[in-house]
Amino acid sequence: MTIQKKPAAEPLLAWYDRHHRDLPWRISPAMAKRGVKPDPYHIWLSEVMLQQTTVAAVKAYFAKFVGQWPTVADLAAAPSEDVMVAWAGLGYYARARNLKKCAEAVAFEHGGRFPETEEGLKSLPGIGDYTSAAVAAIAFNRNAAVMDGNVERVISRLYAIDAPLPGSKPAMKARVAAMTPDDRPGDFAQAMMDLGATICTPKRPACALCPFNDVCMALESDDPERFPVKAAKKEKPVRLGAAFIAVDTDGHLLLRRRPESGLLGGMTEVPTTAWTSRVDGETGVEAAPFAAGWQACGTVTHVFTHFELRLGVYRAQVSRGDVGAVHGFWAPVTNLDGEALPTAMKKAIAAAIPTAFSTPKG
DNA sequence: CATTCGTGGGA
DNA sequence: TTCCCAAGAAT
CATH class of the missing domain: 1.10.340.30 (Hypothetical protein; domain 2)
Known part of the structure; x- marks a missing residue:
């Protein structure tokens, strides 16, 4: 020795x-x-x-x-x-x-x-x-x-x-x-x-x-x-949901602010269902912020630290006067870089509006 | 002490 | 493709 x-x-x-x-x-x-x-x-x-x-x-x-x-x-x-x-x-x-x-x-x-x-x-x-x-x-x-x-x-x-x-x-x-x-x-x-x-x-x-x-x-x-020896890690569950991309006749997108604490706290999002509320195969359209001609735009996947999120994306062209009061605000689609959008939301928006960002994640 | 918090790049 | 994880903190 x-x-x-x-x-x-x-x-x-x-x-x-x-x-x-x-x-x-x-x-x-x-x-x-x-x-x-x-x-x-x-x-x-x-x-x-x-x-x-x-x-x-x-x-x-x-x-x-x-x-x-x-x-x-x-x-x-x-x-x-x-x-x-x-x-x-x-x-x-x-x-x-x-x-x-x-x-x-x-x-x-x-x-x-x-x-x-x-x-x-x-x-x-x-x-x-x-x-x-x-x-x-x-x-x-x-x-x-x-x-x-x-x-x-x-x-x-x-x-x-x-x-x-x-x-x-x-x-x-x-x-x-x-x-x-x-x-x-x-x-x-x-x-x-x-x-x-x-x-x-x-x-x-x-x-x-x-x-x-x-x-x-x-x-x-x-x-x-x-080395280093680490404790075994657990597997990531999958959470499902639907995201709704509403664009008005002037090219404004409906956004809202997430709660100050928790996941993506204080960041901006498009309206979504609760995550895990949607069973695969369902549209989730019943949870849309308002009734409209929602069209499916595919699914986006985003991997967070402790779960994987799959969002069905739906788009609708709306007249702002027809949808009544909504919980959120309208932002020009041409200025989304000025919003606090996390990557998962940019993916969902890009699925519905391919030209929204210069790159998929902005 | 275990869990909850994002994201993108490299092997 | 899949996995791993990178100058951690708050609860």
């Missing part, structure tokens, strides 16, 4: 300096050398967007938000509606609602500055264990143990942790805390995440290129892909 050498921060930081990734919210080593500090607003915004979301998907949204709202004060002053429209398509819409609340708290209760401690940050809406540590470390150079999915994978492999997630999380966080250096804690956190994203990947990790390949117990065990 060989003595396991202890993983240390220095080799990782050296690797990080050689493989810096140029991301819009990140300060390059050259800039850092000149004393440029990261903008806490940028770090916070990017970290919230990056929650369960890929770097590739975040880049365009980050640019849009910073362009539209250059400071946290600007975001705090923005109409919530505008924030939801800007966030549409990125998913997990509670993040957008909490983003706005957090900006307001920072602007109006903290004098426009983010708290610099984990504890202070974590008290804000939408900031939990991960984001509070990440912002404290990256934006404020605080020694905080930053653990996301990447770090979990790296740590579970370094120490060949057999206990399944999420139960093993506290033990893994203790390992991270022990490794985090007082010098450059933010760079260490980003280095761990970069390592997980580019080298210590879920499948086929590039162990030959890893700065930890001399101390990794998973590599020594010859099956690094086995």
Whole structure:
């Protein structure tokens, strides 16, 4: 039995300096050398967007938000509606609602500055264990143990942790805390995440290129892909429903706002039946917002995190004066990009009005 | 502690 | 095609 050498921060930081990734919210080593500090607003915004979301998907949204709202004060002053429209398509819409609340708290209760401690940050809406540590470390150079999915994978492999997630999380966080250096804690956190994203990947990790390949117990065990061990996941149920695309004689589409909480909370939708109320083979037309010449336009499928949705889509040309009072509002079909439409709704609208969006999802 | 929250891209 | 899942938080 060989003595396991202890993983240390220095080799990782050296690797990080050689493989810096140029991301819009990140300060390059050259800039850092000149004393440029990261903008806490940028770090916070990017970290919230990056929650369960890929770097590739975040880049365009980050640019849009910073362009539209250059400071946290600007975001705090923005109409919530505008924030939801800007966030549409990125998913997990509670993040957008909490983003706005957090900006307001920072602007109006903290004098426009983010708290610099984990504890202070974590008290804000939408900031939990991960984001509070990440912002404290990256934006404020605080020694905080930053653990996301990447770090979990790296740590579970370094120490060949057999206990399944999420139960093993506290033990893994203790390992991270022990490794985090007082010098450059933010760079260490980003280095761990970069390592997980580019080298210590879920499948086929590039162990030959890893700065930890001399101390990794998973590599020594010859099956690094086995880690991290996770609890088995359950299957996704299917929910059925029907969506109704009503267009008036002036080319306006009937939309309505979803409740503020829950699935797609605060986002815009077309009228639909309750999801699961429709049995396959039924039209669902009896649940239309009003009687009209509803024509079937096929079915769209959208996969959410915990269920699959199949919506039968129906279209009708209506005269607004004939349908009476409806629960909702009418928006020009030519300006749907100005609405907070989640992807599932864009799919349904596109099935009925193929020209509504430049791409299927807008 | 388990569940509820989107989406799109890559293997 | 199907599966996996990506810089998680709130309840």
